[in-house]
Amino acid sequence: MKVMVGRPGTWSGLLLRTGQCASAAASMGVMLSALGFPNYTAFCFLIASMGLQALWSLGLACLDVFAIKMKRDLHNPMLVSLFVVGDWVTATLSLAAACSSAGVTILFARDQPFCGEVSQLSCGKYEISIVLAFITWLLVALSSLITFWLLASA
Amino acid sequence: MKVMVGRPGTWSGLLLRTGQCASAAASMGVMLSALGFPNYTAFCFLIASMGLQALWSLGLACLDVFAIKMKRDLHNPMLVSLFVVGDWVTATLSLAAACSSAGVTILFARDQPFCGEVSQLSCGKYEISIVLAFITWLLVALSSLITFWLLASA
Numbered sequence: 001m002k003v004m005v006g007r008p009g010t011w012s013g014l015l016l017r018t019g020q021c022a023s024a025a026a027s028m029g030v031m032l033s034a035l036g037f038p039n040y041t042a043f044c045f046l047i048a049s050m051g052l053q054a055l056w057s058l059g060l061a062c063l064d065v066f067a068i069k070m071k072r073d074l075h076n077p078m079l080v081s082l083f084v085v086g087d088w089v090t091a092t093l094s095l096a097a098a099c100s101s102a103g104v105t106i107l108f109a110r111d112q113p114f115c116g117e118v119s120q121l122s123c124g125k126y127e128i129s130i131v132l133a134f135i136t137w138l139l140v141a142l143s144s145l146i147t148f149w150l151l152a153s154a
Numbered sequence: 155m156k157v158m159v160g161r162p163g164t165w166s167g168l169l170l171r172t173g174q175c176a177s178a179a180a181s182m183g184v185m186l187s188a189l190g191f192p193n194y195t196a197f198c199f200l201i202a203s204m205g206l207q208a209l210w211s212l213g214l215a216c217l218d219v220f221a222i223k224m225k226r227d228l229h230n231p232m233l234v235s236l237f238v239v240g241d242w243v244t245a246t247l248s249l250a251a252a253c254s255s256a257g258v259t260i261l262f263a264r265d266q267p268f269c270g271e272v273s274q275l276s277c278g279k280y281e282i283s284i285v286l287a288f289i290t291w292l293l294v295a296l297s298s299l300i301t302f303w304l305l306a307s308a
């Protein structure tokens with residue numbers, strides 16, 4: 001398998017996983033602190049999806065730490081296939097959650113002037129949480145491309 | 155490059171592109187025929203995204219017909235790279251449009267009972283259009299995986 005920046009079991013891979021975990025946890029935390037989120041399915045889906053993403057990235061970050069400490073090679077085709085499937089599923093869910101929440105927030109902020117009228121909506125916090133969710137998706141998409149490339153070029 | 159079902163310049167590739175083009179055009183048509191769609195950014199984004207997808211898939215379907223008729227090989231790495239980038243961009247846009255519209259429709263149908271109360275909303279048509287957009291995304295995601303695999307394993 002080719003030597004690539006960000007591949008599993010390296011310092012760059014660990015940095016990428018830590019970034020994914022931190023931004024997913026931050027997105028979830030900001031949404032949980034916003035008023036009125038439980039009334040909207042899209043925002044609840046964002047929290048669930050970011051929670052799953054944070055757990056997956058944390059698990060892989062721990063595996064990276066183990067591989068670096070023990071000087072183990074994680075480039076077994078079976079293991080890389082598992083990373084590919086997990087990364088693709090979580091990346092798709094993260095993008096779906098970020099986009100559905102963005103659709104609802106744009107409706108509140110632009111299409112209907114709910115943000116100015118309804119005091120139980122924390123539109124600013126919804127927006128921050130969605131931006132963090134998009135950053136998470138970008139980082140996971142990068143990991144997915146790296147692992148898929150590793151698998152395809154094996 | 156490996157021999158794969160659905161690769162550019164083959165009958166299976168042409169079938170995949172035709173399916174993408176047909177479902178994107180149907181999704182766009184159903185949304186255009188729905189009442190009240192211009193008031194919502196997410197639905198306008200869905201129409202724009204499905205329009206772009208239909209054009210891209212139609213262009214590649216024509217290229218497939220040309221390759222089959224002229225018995226030309228489309229597996230030039232530069233051309234495959236172009237397909238990969240185009241497929242990834244349009245697939246991401248299709249998923250984003252489908253999810254943001256789904257978020258808004260779920261808000262109308264479940265979170266707030268707008269569908270039953272407001273007669274200017276064609277909720278049934280929004281749902282059909284979104285299902286067709288998800289089918290389009292699945293077909294484009296399949297093409298993207300095939301072209302990316304072809305490029306990575308070249």
